[in-house]
Amino acid sequence: xxxxxxxxxxxxxxxxxxxxxxxxxxxxxxxxxxxxxxxxxxxxxxxxxxxxxxxxxxxxxxxxxxxxxxxxxxxxxxxxxxxxxxxxxxxxxxxxxxxxxxxxxxxxxxxxxxxxxxxxxxxxxxxxxxxxxxxxxxxxxxxxxxxxxxxxxxxxxxxxxxxxxxxxxxxxxxxxxxxxxxxxxxxxxxxxxxxxxxxxxxxxxxxxxxxxxxxxxxxxxxxxxxxxxxxxxxxxxxxxxxxxx
Ligand code: 16G
Numbered sequence: 612x613x614x615x616x617x618x619x620x621x622x623x624x625x626x627x628x629x630x631x632x633x634x635x636x637x638x639x640x641x642x643x644x645x646x647x648x649x650x651x652x653x654x655x656x657x658x659x660x661x662x663x664x665x666x667x668x669x670x671x672x673x674x675x676x677x678x679x680x681x682x683x684x685x686x687x688x689x690x691x692x693x694x695x696x697x698x699x700x701x702x703x704x705x706x707x708x709x710x711x712x713x714x715x716x717x718x719x720x721x722x723x724x725x726x727x728x729x730x731x732x733x734x735x736x737x738x739x740x741x742x743x744x745x746x747x748x749x750x751x752x753x754x755x756x757x758x759x760x761x762x763x764x765x766x767x768x769x770x771x772x773x774x775x776x777x778x779x780x781x782x783x784x785x786x787x788x789x790x791x792x793x794x795x796x797x798x799x800x801x802x803x804x805x806x807x808x809x810x811x812x813x814x815x816x817x818x819x820x821x822x823x824x825x826x827x828x829x830x831x832x833x834x835x836x837x838x839x840x841x842x843x844x845x846x847x848x849x850x851x852x853x854x855x856x
Pocket of ligand 1: 701702703704705714759761779780781782783798824825826837839840841
């Protein structure tokens with residue numbers, strides 16, 4: 612870490628100057644995701660400022676998702692967030708590949724359940740109809756990013772009961788096995804806090820916010836194909852929208 616001179620004679624708080632400097636180091640690649648930062652004590656000696664001032668800069672950077680603190684280990688540079696456009700309908704696999712990462716999935720659970728009122732309405736099947744529920748943890752470069760729970764009607768896609776979804780993209784499989792062309796979707800997004808077992812699966816603290824999404828996906832004939840309830844790591848996702856006026 613290069614010694615920099617913080618300017619005590621300008622009306623910009625020292626913690627803020629340090630924070631801007633640290634952001635610069637991350638943005639110009641001087642520090643890479645996963646790098647360990649010097650300790651608070653080291654930084655306070657290096658910059659001639661109090662540990663409280665260093666701490667304030669670090670806390671803000673942790674809250675903004677640029678740094679992560681690990682108990683007893685130190686403060687590390689966080690992985691950059693994945694910017695998820697809200698206008699294009701893509702699969703998880705397509706999203707991750709577009710970012711140069713290798714997508715993956717581990718099936719946590721698969722069950723056949725009777726459609727409750729909501730599933731029946733969303734998937735356009737009679738109440739009580741069998742629905743396949745597939746719960747997968749989604750991986751990018753083998754690291755957990757999301758938990759997706761997909762519901763698809765068994766009557767239309769009977770071989771979903773046997774297919775190995777650890778290996779294949781759900782959208783690709785629907786296309787290859789049933790000629791389904793996915794066309795549009797309706798999606799809601801909310802903020803939440805993970806259940807303890809979800810935090811464990813995603814390797815995140817229980818207090819970390821998550822994005823909860825619900826998506827009903829339709830094919831080109833306007834038939835609903837899937838209802839997915841998913842949770843995404845709040846520290847790895849941000850949503851982007853292009854606005855026009
Ligand atoms: C997306 C979808 C999910 C779908 C998955 C299929 C949301 C917000 N998005 O992640 O509904 O099951 O793609 O991905 O839920 P796959 O084709 O890679 O299996």
